[in-house]
Amino acid sequence: MTSFNLEGKSVLITGGVQGLGLEFARALSREGAHVAVTSRDELKAKAVADSLREETGGRAIGVAVDVTDSAGVKRMADEVMQSFGRIDILINNAGINVRKPILEYDEDIWDMVQSTNLKAPFLCAKAVVPYMIKQRFGRIINMASMLGTVALPERSAYCSSKGGLIQLTKVMALEWADHNITANAVCPGPFATEMNQVVIANPEANQHFLNHLPVKRWGEPTELAGLILYLASDMSSFMTGSAIVIDGGWTIE
Structure with missing residues (x-):
């Protein structure tokens, strides 16, 4: 029987300085993984790495990167390799959402959402x-989204990008299975993160969300940690190409 222990494994988490990404970093570090977190803001990335080392006693580094820039991304990977000697787990977590009706959507904003x-x-x-x-x-x-499988108004770019990410995940799984590399997509529903505070703070919008949630509440970031640990560990070695929805029941109907 394998375990969730990640001692000696190295993980790279894009956008790992807040919200779900930070929760993943904490959970993986507690299980012994060396953790690299990224942000466009170098000071913030390094500060979060410092706090992780203090909180968990594990190895952690902060890396500044624009994940939409191929040269910067290559430098990021090289820096993590230089620090840890290997990269075992990649969590593509960085993401943005701009809410606008399609007819009001600027092309530049559309491209920014798709790129990120x-x-x-x-x-x-x-x-x-x-x-x-x-x-x-x-x-x-x-990190995809339940909105890669169902839609909401004013989320055209976000829904499109997350649906595309689910399909990209399946292609990754097919192409790299022979190398003992798995690829899976996590599709969260409404979680109480920084990105969703604009919805939570709007009583009408918040109630609309709660009406679609059988559990009648938003998810907490800690409630995704177990799934991430499973997917990062040897326990998930037979799972690849899956899109796992964890959404409080939103997509049941």
Whole structure:
């Protein structure tokens, strides 16, 4: 029987300085993983790494990167390799959401959402997977969304990018299975993160969400940690190409 222990494994989490990404970093570090968190803001990335080391006693580094820039992403992967010697787990977590009706959506904003949510996981995988192939081990976890499978008004770019990420995950799984690399997508529903505070703070919008949730509440970031640990560990070695919905029951109907 394998375990969730990640002692000696190295994990790279894009957008790992807040929200779900930070929760993942904490959970993985507690299980012994060396953790690299990224942000566009170098000071913030390094401050979060400092707090992780203090909180868990594990190794952690903060890396500044624009995940939509291929050269920057390559430098990011090289920096993590120099620090840890390997990259076992890649969590493509960085993402944005801009809410507007389609007819009011600016082309530049559309491109920004697609680049961050869909292009960036493609670039990060291209930079990291060659190392995984050499070491004959890898876990790729792409943070998609339930909105990659169902839609909401004013989320055209977000829904499109997350649906594309689910499909990209399946192609990754097919192409790299022979190298002992798995790729899975996590599809969260409404979680109480920084990104969703604008909805939570709007009584009408918040009630609309609660009406669609059989559990009648928003999810807490800690409630995703167990799934991430499973996907990062040897326990999930037979799972690849899956899109796992964890949404409080929203998509049941």
